[in-house]
Amino acid sequence: MKQFLTTMAGVFAGLILFLVGVPFLLIVIAAGATRPAPLPSDVVLQLDLRTAMTDQDVQNPLSGFGRRSNSVMSVIETLKRAEDDRRVKGLIVRLPETGMEPGAADEIRLALKRFEASGKPVIAHSQGLYQAGVITSTYMVGAAAGEFWMQPGAALQVTGLAVEDVFFKRFFDKYGVEPDYEQRKEFKNAVNGYLHSDYTEAHRTAQLSWMNSVYASTVGFAAADRGLEPAVLRARLEGGPYPAARALELGLIDKLGQLHEAQEAMLETAGEDAQLIELSAYARGAGSHAGSGPVVALIEAEGPITTGRNSLSNPLAPSAMIYSDDVAQALYDAAEDDSIRAVVMRVNSPGGSDTASEQILAGVRAVKAAGKPVVVSMGTYGASGGYWIASEASAIVAQP
Template identity: 30%
Template sequence: MLFSVALVMNILRTIWNGITTVKQAVTNLLFIVVVVFIVVTLSDVETVNVPDEGILQLHPTGTLVLQRQSTSPFNQIVYGSGSGAETSLAELTEALDRAREDRRIKGVVLNLNDFTGGAPALLSELGSAIDRFRDGGKAVVAFGSSFSQSQYFIAAHAESIYLHNDSVDLFTGVLMSGYGVYPTYFKSAMDRFKVRYHVFRAGDLKSAVEPYLRDSMSTETRQVNLSWLGSLWDEYATTISDSRGLEKVEFTRYTQQYARLLAEYDGDGGELALSYGLVDELISPIEFDQRLERRFDMPGNLQFIDHRDYLTATELTASLENSGTRKVAVIVASGVILGGHQPPGTIGADSLSQLLQQAQDDPNVGAVVLRIDSPGGSATAAEHIRQKILQVQASGKPVVMSMSGYAASGGYWIAAPGNRIFSMPNTVTGSIGAYALLPSLSDALAEYGINTDGVGTTTLAGAMDPFRPLGADIKSVLELSLNRTYSRFVSVVGDGRNLSQTEVLALADGRVWTGNDAMSLGLIDSFGNLEDAVASAALLAGLNNYDVTRLQVTLTPGEQLLSRIINQSIAVCGRWCTVNDPLSWVPGAEEVRWLIQQQSVAARPAIYLQCLECRVQ
């Protein structure tokens, strides 16, 4: 039996697919039963109405994302989505913005128990939306049995934070564990199985290839990662300290000495959080309702409406209020960049170009905002998208970039030509570099007496065969091609940002930056969220009265109907329908899935512009 990393990965993939098939069969059978129930009873479902005096309940489930990963509704039912629950940032911010102007909504309650986090910049944008709601004179209150780091970042934007006084969660109180990057390294495993990866990279700090070359993080990469992670952590600390009136030194003591402090309180995280002013009271759920009754003057008559129901109930009114004839089109570019047509949650060169073409052809669209949340991907696909952006601009329509959670490597490649670039201070960007990986199994095969031999008309014939050693000529070709792509990347950034080659090279080399760094380096124009980017695009296009339209892949009429049924089923069965991956609670499950995805990407001979260490929550 031939052992190799490729074989191990295939075995791992087969086992994983088998487990996934079983869980999907069970999950989807239950889900179809629910859907059938909804279809049968759909006529009996009451229309959701907004109470005359109600409280909006913001209840994000799973991960906060810019765009949900999904396929057609039919495929979701038959095959499953293969990912955990997700909540889009847009639905939360839209609900808050509508409720701010709605006299029927007296305030907001944050229910964060099922929220698992998101990229720092996405959390900041949600926090800003909560602040806007409060600026309208309405209260926001948070209650939880405990708060994780991401949950607490959102809760800190509330006027009052209450914690369950008798929680039995694994981690009680407020746990702020900090940011970290811990890649999986497997060079020794490949050496053991005599599998060799030929690694080519342009940018000495392009650390995406390190797992194939080392068994630990290099000193240079460690220093770079500590720098940008420290910048993100400082942004987090500032937000929490300012929101809660906490001195930075107290925040540092709490987070750096948490285990010792918790021991002083006999493991009572709630009392520890209360003593540091991170929460306002430790109370029971019944007492929390009593606090709400007093705060919103609703004695014995609390009426809640979930943010999803609220969006559905107010959709028609919101549409009628949009009276502008000219439009700013918002297009989401979220996920890894690949060629062809890709589903939501992945950027397809053809899919995204089609939406850009739609915006270009629509005479009512005066400007475009490209909303980017991507660690990069295929260099070829990124350049395809950039060329389409240039075409839209050549037609007289400005394209403004709104960088969200991250726009790194290939994500920044497509952002660089923007008329203006906006980001949050804690957006992760940069990583200007390129790499290519080619596996070679010749030594592993030879170990078991398997060899390849033959003839070719040139030295490059069969040169990319993983069963043959990599020849000197093809190595030279690959190095030249990669260096050319890197030079092209430098030119793309220089042309888009009006920087000299020397200036770009000084900030490139594969180094990762935060939004704060990017501002000082000239990689972005302004700090701001989507609304700021839209306003800038309208100004550049000379639009005074305009609507905002979101362009996305259009479902067929049948898919639209099925999607409505699915959404209704989610409303009926709650969080169990949104958590569509029963294995998501298994330790390491997400890491294994991610590793398999990266191995699949690396197995394709191509040049990649991707930042693998940028996944931070």
């Protein structure tokens, strides 16, 4: 019996050590992996847009593992700082082969143009653009660069904008399934796929409305950056797909070349001692940007909206969630802090809990009651509850 108890105690101690010690060790390793290296005196930054981007930085202790992805806000802020950094000589942008979220693409496009306006060159390089949803947004980012390169033999397939929806009604009818949903109004279309076998008139109107708006704005911005009339660019894009050489002939891109050739061209412009580093590495090495005086507080809110708090002690918990206790408390803290003169709340949300949304909106009201303006900056989504929490802000700013 004594041996059995000793064995069980050992097993229990080992289990506790595994459950507590291993996560702690992983966090320590992750923290060490993110320690910045000294920056060279002359650098060319490289921004890789091929990995999925969040709108805001990931709040997860294990986010330092593996390939570090960029967030839209970190890209914009880092490029803004790089504009005034004499060590930074230029920028290479690696475009994804598929589509980008339109709002994110538009904000990155503007950041590239500001960076180039500071006197530093930008090269966008593509290994092909292939039709997948909002691929026009990816082309728009490439068109904003001073030089738009494409790999020889690649294809440019920017022939429109597409969205697919799946409808299950006939499937349900076949197997006797009866979906039971409440639908507030005809334009609340999230459950239409379970209730219908095709688009309702309201659903079709809603889809085509935002699609036509996004398509027109992205083509218009790309046309301005390429020095073409929107109708001309649209006709050329929709006449595709094209091999890269034909895209060059039509003025849709500027040069043909491998990535290595584009990098060498930029490094040659930057100087013989210049080194190529990733934008995320530059952001870590450049350090924090501290100021003094009155403060504008930035409160971030990304993901579905739910009640409760985010438990950062659980590294496996979803990071892209808006927890109403956390966001509301941040708003109340900003209302009571005399050094904070205004609040910018960044919202990127498809919606969620109505009670959680109302809790956050009460925090917005508290800030305004303290005499401080609240400006909402919207990312790609500001839908349903995402609009609810923004609806009483002093102003709402969104990309076209």
